[in-house]
Amino acid sequence: MHRLQNNDHIVIVGGGSIGLCTAYNLAKRSSDSSPQIRITVIEVGTEPFKAASSSCTGCFHYGFTEPQLHSLLPLGRYSFDLWEDEAKNVKFREDTGYRAQSSFGLNSGSGQGLDKLPDWVRKEMSWDVNSSVLGDRTATVWVYFIFCSFFFQATLLTTLYSNPPGVGKWLRSECLRNGVEIRTDLKVVGAKLLNDNEVQEVVCLKNGQHTIRIECKQLLLACGPWTPTVYEMLFPSSPIRLQWTTDAGDWISFENPCPTTRDTTAFVSFANLVGEKLEFAARNDGTIWACGRRNFTATLPPPNQHNEPDLKLIEELSDYAKDWLNWNCDCDKTHDIDFQLRSTGRAFRPATKSGLPIISEVSPLDLVGDL
Template sequence: MATVIIGGGIIGASTAYYLTNDTSVHKSQPVHVIESSSQPFSAASGYAGGFLARDWFSSATAALGALSFDLHKKLAEEHGGAEKWGYMESIALNLDVSEHAKRRGGSRGDDWLRVGTSRADAASKSHEAQISPLDSAPAWLTKQQYGHVEVISNPGTVAQVDPRRLCEFLKDITIERGVRWHAPVRVLSVRKDSETNAIEGVVVLNSESQTESFIPCKNIVICAGPWTQSVFEALFPSSSLRLRVSPLAGYSLVIRSPRHSLVQEQQTYQGRSHAIFTTHPRDCGFSPELFSRHGGEIYIAGLNSSTIPLPSQAEESKEIMDREKIQDLKRVAVRLMGKLTEGHNESSADVPNEDDLEVLREGLCFRPVTDTGRPIVSRVPDNALGSGLKSDTSAPGRERGGVFIATGHGPWGISQSLGTGRVMADLVDGIKPSVNIDALQL
């Protein structure tokens, strides 16, 4: 029986991938992906940093994080991910810029990423002796007075991808398998059987032609990021379920630096990425994060806001982008990656830097966050749908039908994407999830 996935970002693409993978006994059954945006991957899936971690998570999401990291590695090995979507092994570093950096303590640049995670204390203790001069940092990171870096990742436990290219790969391969992608299309309502109250399908509207059509299905997977709550309310207006998912906006830049070339990427760093977390400069008001990515690119972000209203469509983010915020991020990029002004060096009390960086792309995207800080990866109980909707509990596998939700991954959407897709496919197929997700259930 057909499955409709609402949300064509990386979670939706991953779910479609595993619903049609050779490991699924129902791989030949129809799958539809509904995306409301006219521009593919114009939300966080296309503008996120693409940092992957295996063991930076709390107990609630530790198993999902590890599964997803391993699936990222496996997918890259099987399909040439290094070239197709820039999969690279990485090393995570904390940049501490203070006169007393060697004494430890104080804030770290990755703190906002690690809230509630088990890596917070483990990383700082296991790498106590690895504080090193900034000379060990990548050449594209400008030397700062009192600057020191420490390794905060274990070998083989962090990696890097270009999320947009990964999404494009997942879309292409699922189309080859017969998945139908519909865009720009909105789901208007759910149609149910008048006798059994089971889901019969969904009514959708093509935003360009303004024509309605009906897609028969028994399963509905909602993974629309920060728009998930509004989608659920529109489809199930009589439901009292509130997901409490809110948008966290984040600005980003993709930059090219004269101090980071393809030759350095392949020879000096042997195809390895660097992830830099820092609270410097302290007067910028946020904690910058920088990731070198395949092709000699460097991604910088960390300037976030929970007060920017969520646009109705992802592509509208460009219209509400605050130019001053972009300039703030650019100034920090120059401070951290710019060329040292002639006559100054890293031992200077104040290090002015020249702007010789090329901005390739500016971005503003919205990530879904929950009140608990944990994602929601769950089947929706029938009694929470309203209108008497119910699944066929006597039917096997996808024939049972039902509604499923995957959202609220916050800054970890790319890292946990493949694992979430695998688990969602398990739930739709009516089998035991690949890992324990009890703490992520509704």
């Protein structure tokens, strides 16, 4: 691993949750050095946190239900502890809607634990509530992630977490406060290497027209599902080929029928009841976000472009919401319209065929291979 020096310039490609979280932790790590390490985040969109980072459930958790992910437990716990430490700050909790021990799963049963559910979920006596569906320690905000990225001539930090808008705004603010430069509307199109194959600079296009060159000592690709494409474009001679797969989810966002309180923020999984992915997450902005079954055949659009969701699945999600959420809650709020859909969309997660994230340093030799 290359040891960071005070005059190093680190460029992070990707301004989503992975990129901003890494920038934030690196900036904190270098805050006591003089001069501080320079960190620049490059984002192809008009603002950071716009892809899957803004369209996900919002869960911090220790546990992984998939057997192939058990090896990630130390990483997940490390990440959880980082966020839990941030949650000691009142402003962080207020900005993100952070609420500990707020993830629940529903199973067929006899009504055990229904009192733990938030008011916006119906209480059916044929259900049991599992408070450890994502492990014994959880939290909800208004983003859930295992990220896949590469750090060249360096190391790499990893994270899992939640609340897209709240966490995104908080991360952006903290990055800027800690001296991180965030540059938007920049598309990385090339990389220049030194004679020993170490990265010297990245070449970008501003608004698709003007060429901008940014010198750097280390480079991190945190481009989510676009990471393999960007890597192969920057280093076409590299023998490394990522075994990627599609993992998309269609989602809806709608008005919470119940008043927004601290206890409103929660994650509820209906997966065991329906036999496939189905989850709802209420946020502290008065909305509920819902996602249905995973889509492994959707076509990944170019960066900064949207992919339309399946209208049939959107209708199915809406029907689940109407059937299983509490539209007649005991409150003073008048329900003039039972179901108020705000928005719909499709999000793509970084995903490998093994289900494991890719977290790796790439040596200079592996950037070009045997030429």
